[in-house]
Amino acid sequence: MQKNFIQQLHPLTKFFFALFVSASVLIIPGFIFSFLVFPMLLLIAVAAGVAKEFFGTVMKALLFLLIIVFFMQLFFYPGDHLIGQWGIFKWTEEGLNYGLTLTSRILAMGSVFILFFCLTEVRDFVKSLEDAGLPPMGAYVVLSTLQIIPEMRRQANTIMDAQKTRGVETEGSMLTRARAFIPTLTPLILSSISSTEERAITLESRAFSAPTKKTSLHKLTKSTADRILPFIYLIILLGMVLWRILT
Amino acid sequence: MKRSFKDDFNMMSMLLIPIGVAVNIVGFQIANVLRLPIFLDTIGTILIGVVAGPWVALLAGLITNLINGIFNPTYFPYAITSMAIGLGVGYLAKGGMFKNIPKTIISGIVITFIAVIVSAPITVLVFGGATGSTGSLLTATFLASGQKIWSAVFASSFIFEIADKVVSVLIVYFIVRKMSDRYLSKMNYGTLYMKRESNN
Numbered sequence: 001m002q003k004n005f006i007q008q009l010h011p012l013t014k015f016f017f018a019l020f021v022s023a024s025v026l027i028i029p030g031f032i033f034s035f036l037v038f039p040m041l042l043l044i045a046v047a048a049g050v051a052k053e054f055f056g057t058v059m060k061a062l063l064f065l066l067i068i069v070f071f072m073q074l075f076f077y078p079g080d081h082l083i084g085q086w087g088i089f090k091w092t093e094e095g096l097n098y099g100l101t102l103t104s105r106i107l108a109m110g111s112v113f114i115l116f117f118c119l120t121e122v123r124d125f126v127k128s129l130e131d132a133g134l135p136p137m138g139a140y141v142v143l144s145t146l147q148i149i150p151e152m153r154r155q156a157n158t159i160m161d162a163q164k165t166r167g168v169e170t171e172g173s174m175l176t177r178a179r180a181f182i183p184t185l186t187p188l189i190l191s192s193i194s195s196t197e198e199r200a201i202t203l204e205s206r207a208f209s210a211p212t213k214k215t216s217l218h219k220l221t222k223s224t225a226d227r228i229l230p231f232i233y234l235i236i237l238l239g240m241v242l243w244r245i246l247t
Numbered sequence: 248m249k250r251s252f253k254d255d256f257n258m259m260s261m262l263l264i265p266i267g268v269a270v271n272i273v274g275f276q277i278a279n280v281l282r283l284p285i286f287l288d289t290i291g292t293i294l295i296g297v298v299a300g301p302w303v304a305l306l307a308g309l310i311t312n313l314i315n316g317i318f319n320p321t322y323f324p325y326a327i328t329s330m331a332i333g334l335g336v337g338y339l340a341k342g343g344m345f346k347n348i349p350k351t352i353i354s355g356i357v358i359t360f361i362a363v364i365v366s367a368p369i370t371v372l373v374f375g376g377a378t379g380s381t382g383s384l385l386t387a388t389f390l391a392s393g394q395k396i397w398s399a400v401f402a403s404s405f406i407f408e409i410a411d412k413v414v415s416v417l418i419v420y421f422i423v424r425k426m427s428d429r430y431l432s433k434m435n436y437g438t439l440y441m442k443r444e445s446n447n
Contacts, residue, residue, distance in 0.1 A: 007358055009353075015409065026308065055317070058307065061318065061319040061321065062319075062321070063321070065374075065378055065379045067379075068377050068378070068379040068383055069374055069375050069377060069378075072375055072376055072377040072383070072386075072387065072390075073375050073376075075390075076325055076376070076387070076390040076396065077278075077375075077390075078394045078395075079349040080316070098375070099375075102374075102375045106321075106373075106374070109320070110320040110321060111318040113316070114320060117318075122317070123248045129280055133264075137261050140261075141261055141262075141306075141310065142310065142313075142314075143262050145264070145268045145269060145310060145314060147265075148265050148269045149268075149269045149314075150267065151269075152270070152273045153268045153273050153276065156273050156276075156277055160277075160280075170281060173344075174283065174284070176280075177281040177282060177283060178281070178283055181277065181278070181281060181283065181287070181418075182421070184272060184277055185270075185277065185290070185418065185422075186271070186421075186422055186425065188273070189266075189270055189294070189422055190422070190425065190426070192266045192269070192270070193266060193426070193430065194430065195261070196259065196262040196263060196266060197259070197430075199262050200258045200259055200262050204258065205256065209258060232259060232371050237442055
């Protein structure tokens with residue numbers, strides 16, 4: 001993808017940013033700061049050109065959850081200051097407060113990680129972890145998992161179709177549908193497992209587990225911004241902690 | 248044969264992890280397509296726990312939640328639950344609790360307890376008691392009838408988890424029984440399930 005300044009930052013810089021934002025909404029009390037985080041993240045997303053993807057994912061992943069969380073706290077959080085009632089539902093000031101605080105924190109923390117993954121390719125992130133000490137096998141496990149998932153989904157559909165032609169019913173009562181699960185899953189698992197043997201041999205024949213240092217074709221670079229920003233995060237965070245302790 | 252912690256992580260076991268994680272994710276999607284009321288999102292973790300041991304399963308559980316979390320960060324906190332399930336299954340399997348159907352069902356119940364005890368605090372402390380899944384409806388009902396948050400979450404989690412986990416462990420039991428001896432011999436803990444007489 002065409003990379004602009006923000007996307008070109010080292011993955012760890014962006015990851016530390018996510019951690020920094022998450023820590024800060026936990027340190028600052030109340031919900032105003034936390035709610036402000038989201039529009040700020042949206043601005044960053046626009047600047048980096050991923051606004052549509054970012055906003056779409058946040059809506060899909062978080063919106064329903066946030067509504068449920070808010071109303072659960074509003075109605076059921078233990079409190080004494082009743083501010084409203086409708087039929088059997090009553091809401092309290094404590095519930096409203098807690099609801100807003102919790103919702104804003106979940107929104108902030110959830111969306112900053114969504115933003116991180118919009119701005120960073122998993123490949124780059126895993127490479128940065130490897131540079132930091134993750135064993136190559138760990139990197140391989142994560143990357144191959146991401147590759148296998150769509151492959152396995154396709155296979156699952158194929159197997160489900162194949163079983164349908166053999167008379168397995170996938171529609172009807174719940175028991176009928178449940179009976180379709182094992183004939184779909186079993187061939188899927190067994191065939192996937194038998195392919196791991198082949199994969200193991202392939203990796204071994206390429207000296208994957210040789211205990212020597214490996215050079216990489218894919219390199220990550222650190223710019224000056226990448227060196228300075230983590231310290232800025234830390235300083236701001238310490239400032240927040242001090243502010244909290246002193247007031 | 249006594250196995251050390253490091254022995255568990257050989258090439259074959261590590262290569263099972265992507266499969267286990269993918270099975271967790273795809274299993275959940277198949278259950279959705281068939282509109283079944285249970286999640287079936289831990290079959291991979293349980294399978295790995297049975298044949299490759301507790302620590303590999305722990306890793307598989309962790310990675311499942313990390314990858315799910317890429318698309319929806321609300322899964323990140325529940326990584327602890329997946330890890331606990333993997334660990335639990337592994338140790339139960341090592342103790343021979345997956346060798347026949349009655350023992351497997353008992354394992355399923357134990358796993359349910361593990362899952363509920365680890366996930367309920369996360370649901371209450373991180374999400375205030377509800378995450379929008381079907382369990383939340385039950386939790387809300389319990390709360391509306393006067394229960395406090397912890398007992399409501401524990402009760403609704405238990406009801407949903409027990410069906411899911413017992414079914415999942417039984418599925419894994421049947422799949423492991425269908426695995427050939429040749430394949431089981433390559434797995435660290437496969438000897439427990441081989442059909443031919445072993446020297447254990």
